[in-house]
Amino acid sequence: MADGPGELVAAGEVLAMLGVGRSRFRQIQQSPHFPAPYARLSVGAIWLKADVEKYIAEHRRPRPVDEDE
Template sequence: MAEGPGELVAAGEILEMLGVGRSRFRAIQQHPNFPAPYAKLSVGSIWLKADVERYIAEHRRPRPADEDE
């Protein structure tokens, strides 16, 4: 059996990963370093989770720690 490309994520999961809303995510998608979708389906685009995680690690500032923890 052939292995798949890896774990896939859609916009909803990426919103959570980035901690942003839909309009901010649309702006982030325009960033030249944001990964291209792995595929565009009738219900929307999907990305390789590893590509999105790499983008976050390389291009997003860490969120401040919650002081209540």
């Protein structure tokens, strides 16, 4: 049996990974750098988690660390 493409994430998980709301996520999706969905299902788009992680590493500023944590 062949391995799958990798871990998949839906919009809600991508929002959490990016730390943004839905309207900001819609803007980010318009960026030519944001990965295209791996597939579009009846419930919405899904992405390869590795593609989203790569986008975050290359195109998002690191979030400040809360020193109280």
